[in-house]
Amino acid sequence: MSLHTVLFELGCEELPPKSLKTLRDALLSEVTTRLQSAGLPYAKINAYAAPRRLAILIEGIEGHQPDRVEERRGPSVAGAFKPDGTPTPAAIGFAKGAGIEVSDLIRIPTDKGEWLVHRKTVTGQSLDDLLPALLQESLNALPIAKRMRSAASRTEFVRPVQWVVLMKDATIIPATIQDFASSNQTYGHRFHAPAAITLSSAGDYLAALRNAYVVADFDERQQLIDTQVKKLADEVNAEALVPADLRDEVTGLVEWPVALRATFESRFLHVPQEALISTMQDNQKYFCLVDSNGKLQPYFITVSNIESKDPTQITLGNEKVVRPRLTDAEFFFKQDQKQPLAARQEKLANRIFQAQLGTLWDKTERIATLAAYIAGQIGGNVEHTIQAAKLSKCDLASEMVGEFPELQGIAGSYYAALEGAPSDVSTAIREQYLPKFAGDVLPQTLTGVSIALADRLDTLAGIFGINQPPTGNKDPFGLRRVAIGILRILIEKRLTLSLTDLVEQAVTNYATRIENPSKTIQDAKAFLESRYRSMYEDQGIEVDVIQAVQALNPVSPLDFDQRIRAVQNFRALPEATALAAANKRVANILAKETVSLGAIDTALLVEPAEKTLYETLEALEPKVHPLLAQSDYTPALSQLAALRTPIDAFFESVMVNADDAALRLNRLRLLTRLRALFLSVADVSLLQG
Known part of the structure; x- marks a missing residue:
């Protein structure tokens, strides 16, 4: 064929x-x-x-x-024929539906008896x-x-x-x-x-x-654009900003790409470069150029869809088009500077954050209170944190952010710096929105960390306080993203703060606006903790590892993360499967018994295997406890891997449920001590083989 x-x-x-x-x-x-x-x-x-x-x-x-054989099963042979061998109505009906006689049907044996089958060859189309x-x-x-x-x-x-x-x-x-x-x-x-x-x-x-001047292959066209853009950028010792979405969009706009470099007046460079870049990328689909330090240069690259005999005219046309947009950005920037950033606080008092939770200024005051508390806990500058928090939302009432909403925080940061605010204050105004998306950078200053946490915690507490949590795929306030942001900051900035404490502080700041504070605290904290699973699964952590740590409910996200890393490492050890099974067995035994407190009586350790297990515990505990005190869980679990052999020997030769009550209690206390040592890190009995 x-x-x-x-x-x-x-x-x-x-x-x-x-x-x-x-x-x-x-x-x-x-x-x-x-x-x-x-x-x-x-x-x-x-x-x-x-x-x-x-x-x-x-x-x-x-x-x-290709031709194919179609097979259709009918009634069983037992149900297809009467005792005298004549076909039943079921057999007749099946054959008729297939357009053949009963005698043309074939019989096939199965584990449930013989069945009538119609097979036909279907000619391929x-x-x-x-x-x-x-x-x-x-x-x-x-x-x-x-x-x-x-x-x-x-x-x-x-x-x-x-x-x-x-x-x-x-x-x-x-x-x-x-x-x-x-x-x-x-x-x-x-x-x-x-x-x-x-x-x-x-x-x-x-x-x-x-x-005919059409490059039909999307990927080839995109590569041509990349090559041309890089060449034009290299000619002026610059680097092109090429966001993936813009790159795809420009590729989708042209059949025959011709990249051209144009310029704009250097006077516009005193305007926040984010505003200039935003308008050139979003409105004009240009690629902006920056130097090695990321500073915007007075050039941009446009990709034309024609090979002009006079490309200068295209360049001049694009320069003419972009100039009014840059002028608008310059105008808004100058207008905003005619009054101090703090003067916009009054406008915030007239803007609703959420109908039941008050205005943006109400939110700002709550953020300032909570951020100050956090700054005090992590060694930040409380005075600067309060100053930054009070200014954090003021740029929402500015002309610049009104025209370029994506510049919230960025515009305020520029204005605060121009007014002589301390560097961590102006930087924190920008950092309050970080991280904006999965994988985004985190705030670098302690002031920014404090405000970023406070802002998110305030939103989380407020929305749960009015009983509007996310449901299904609906999350109008972006609380899932908010929660991941909180966890990431606490973990990656290595802050040993308690989730319960932070949520309680956030709820307290709402005073009478929240009708049921205790339920709000419980629900908001549970929601935050539920985000652990999705966050770690995205990192490739197995579900049983997450469950093993969640069983202990660590108060600090940083502590949770340290335990996760330790259990993930432990899970890869050759002893892990046996130790997980042994811990499960110990947990099942102890669940059926009530073990009174008390020391292990060495005189009642009569079997060699139980003596060895006790001696191993005695030797390990002085090594493990200091590691646990330092939250150094990975080497702690690695040390506990040495328990595999004595635990296996114990269960092979020792009867825990001895007839002698004193002997039984002593052995249960030994297992309780063993179990407690593992539970100081995680419930490894939940690990799967």
Whole structure:
């Protein structure tokens, strides 16, 4: 059977650039899945995407499905025939449904007796017959939030369709897809090569489009952009800022990328560079340039979709367009400086944080109180912390943040520095929102740490206090992200603060606004602790390790983390499985007994194995207890691994439930002491083998 090359291209009006890559990947996935389901093997499949097209190129594909045998089971032989051998209605009905006689059915033996079966060979369909429906189904399954119809067509897609190409080698596969008849005609660049292109063969697709100024391969186009941008940046000893999302969007905007470097007036550099970068990236889709220290340079790179005979005109046009936007940012920056940052506190008193929890100024005062408490606990500057907290939300009432919401905290940091605030104060205003997302950096100053924690704890306590916790996938206040931020700061900044204490302080600051403080504390703390699992699972920590530590309910997230690392290390030891099983056995024994307090009587240690276990405990405890006191859990558990042999020997030769009550109690006390030593780190009995 011969192999073929198949090309499918859907030509559209300009597709959404932000979702072009997603559409390409989804189309490839959907077509691949359906080809596999149809039993059509192929050598290679690729997807292509440019602003006006989505395409699939399949190489080395069979022209037909293979024939297949379908088997349908009917009634059992016992139920298919009467005692005289004549078929029952069940057998007759089954045969009739299959379009054959009962005598044509075959019998197959099973472990439950013989059954009647109908087998038939189904001839595979041709590729030409299968592809149209397969491709239409794939298009229908694409992740498109909003679909549209064009003209009188009732068929929907993300953008109006303009043409459809469907070819097998050099022939057109007749089909109607998205209401368009298939052909072998595609179109090149809208301006450089607007005429129709007749493809002589499916395999000519990429080359034909390249000759028409279209790089159809999304990844190749992106690599061209990367290379051009880097070359232009290197020419002025700068580095381009290329966020992944912007990189994908720009790639989705152009068919024939031509990068050009332009400039803006150096006077704009006194404006917070985050504002300049924000407007150039978000509004103009430019790549900004910075020096080796990350300082913005008076250049930007735009990626044009045409190869102009006079690129200077394009450069000048972009410079003309960006100038008013930078001027706006400069204007807002100057306007904001006409009054002190603290003067905006009055506006915060008129802005609602949450209807039941008061204004933004109410929140600011609570943050100041809690942050001061935290700063005192961690050795921070309490006076500076209160000053920074009082200013922390003031920039929300500024012109700059009103125009550029993403600059909250950043704008306030600039204004505070310009007013001569201490460096940790101005820095903390910026750091209060860190971390903003998973993997983001944390605050570096103790002042910033204090405010970042206080802000999140205040939100958590307040929302739980009015009984609006996250439910299912709904988390309107972002409390899951808030909780992870709290845990990350406490752990990664190595702060030995108690979650209970912090939550209690946060709830107390709300005074009468929270009707049931004790329930709020309990619920908020439980929610924080529930985040441990998702946080550590994201790090690849096994669930049983997390459960082993959670069983002890450590008060400090830092202590929790140290125990997690120790148990994860212990779990990898060769002795871990046996010790976990032994601890489980000990836990089960002790759960059934009431063991009175008291010392182990060495005179009652009569079996060699129990003497050895006791002596090993005596030798280990002086080594382990100092480690536990220093929260040095990893070497502590490593020391306890030496207990494997004496524990195994104990259970092999010692009867714990002895008839002699004194002997039994002494052995239970020995196991209690053993169990307590392991429980000083985690409940390793919960570890799985």
